[in-house]
Amino acid sequence: MSGRMSIRWTFSFGSWNPTECQFQLAASCIQEEEKIRIGRFVFKKDAKASLAGRLLMRKYVSENSSLPYADIKFGRDDRGKPFLVGCHEVKPMLNFNVSHQGNYAVLAGESGCNVKVGIDVMKLEYSGGKTLSEFFRVMTRNFSPLEWETIRGNSKTSDKQRLAMFCRHWCLKESYVKATGTGIAVNLQQINFKIKSSNLRTGAVVTDTELFVNGNHLEDWSFEESLLDENHCVAVALSGKGRGSVPVVFKCLDFSELMNGSKPLLSADPAYSQMFFKKEEKPF
Numbered sequence: 001m002s003g004r005m006s007i008r009w010t011f012s013f014g015s016w017n018p019t020e021c022q023f024q025l026a027a028s029c030i031q032e033e034e035k036i037r038i039g040r041f042v043f044k045k046d047a048k049a050s051l052a053g054r055l056l057m058r059k060y061v062s063e064n065s066s067l068p069y070a071d072i073k074f075g076r077d078d079r080g081k082p083f084l085v086g087c088h089e090v091k092p093m094l095n096f097n098v099s100h101q102g103n104y105a106v107l108a109g110e111s112g113c114n115v116k117v118g119i120d121v122m123k124l125e126y127s128g129g130k131t132l133s134e135f136f137r138v139m140t141r142n143f144s145p146l147e148w149e150t151i152r153g154n155s156k157t158s159d160k161q162r163l164a165m166f167c168r169h170w171c172l173k174e175s176y177v178k179a180t181g182t183g184i185a186v187n188l189q190q191i192n193f194k195i196k197s198s199n200l201r202t203g204a205v206v207t208d209t210e211l212f213v214n215g216n217h218l219e220d221w222s223f224e225e226s227l228l229d230e231n232h233c234v235a236v237a238l239s240g241k242g243r244g245s246v247p248v249v250f251k252c253l254d255f256s257e258l259m260n261g262s263k264p265l266l267s268a269d270p271a272y273s274q275m276f277f278k279k280e281e282k283p284f
């Protein structure tokens with residue numbers, strides 16, 4: 001069991017081309033109902049993303065509690081947020097959240113009582129067909145006027161910079177609504193971020209962004225923002241963690257690290273893996 005309080009992991013499912021043996025092992029280490037759900041994805045990429053998220057959660061709990069791998073069981077609340085069944089008996093209490101998009105599945109884990117954690121990763125790309133300004137118009141009501149000012153910048157701001165700032169704000173909002181568990185079924189315009197450090201970098205964590213909800217500064221919340229690579233930004237929302245804690249840089253796991261300590265829960269299922277390998281990687 002590791003003594004670390006804060007865990008930040010990524011797994012690049014986009015560049016993971018599993019062998020049949022690796023896929024079967026991975027799919028046998030998650031709960032049956034999740035295996036069934038993942039089997040329904042049309043594209044390989046989505047199945048790998050969700051599978052990696054489940055494996056990150058199992059690894060986190062396995063390495064940070066004394067629970068035997070086979071006894072780790074996750075439930076979902078009525079909005080779909082996964083939680084560890086029996087988490088109140090596990091000491092220290094483990095709080096975690098995962099996200100997957102672009103090429104990465106990511107996990108943020110924080111131990112301690114009354115801690116909330118949410119995470120969101122986003123690829124810095126826009127391929128929606130509309131121009132960027134038309135897209136921004138459609139998204140108007142999801143951001144406050146101050147946020148739009150920051151996103152749009154000035155006449156010297158390029159579309160690439162605008163898109164990066166848009167994704168950064170979106171990641172922040174999602175990380176927060178994922179930490180609270182509500183998801184995006186809330187008025188996002190009332191969740192307002194004030195960004196102070198204009199640039200994100202890989203290997204460095206920005207922590208000075210502030211959150212205002214309905215005009216009130218929520219001082220108990222902090223946000224850790226960084227780039228995983230030049231095309232992916234990530235935000236971690238935290239509350240109840242206490243001040244002065246040092247933010248942790250993401251560690252990129254390879255497949256053997258992801259699976260380290262895992263034990264199959266389900267028997268081998270060649271038909272399931274054949275179905276996976278018949279799928280297209282992604283829509284186009």
Ligand SMILES: CC(C)(COP(=O)(O)OP(=O)(O)OC[C@H]1O[C@@H](n2cnc3c(N)ncnc32)[C@H](O)[C@@H]1OP(=O)(O)O)[C@@H](O)C(=O)NCCC(=O)NCCS
Pocket residue numbers: 049050051053078079080081082097098099100101119120121174177178179180181182183184185
């Ligand atoms: C939660 C939500 C913000 C996720 O958005 P997303 O950008 O598509 O997905 P991400 O990759 O960031 O995160 C997905 C992961 O977050 C977790 N998750 C799911 N629902 C969650 C919630 N409400 N809060 C926090 N985390 C959640 C899961 O681990 C999920 O992975 P999985 O789909 O492989 O199980 C979005 O789906 C949402 O708003 N859901 C609201 C759902 C709701 O209100 N449902 C009502 C009844 S069904």
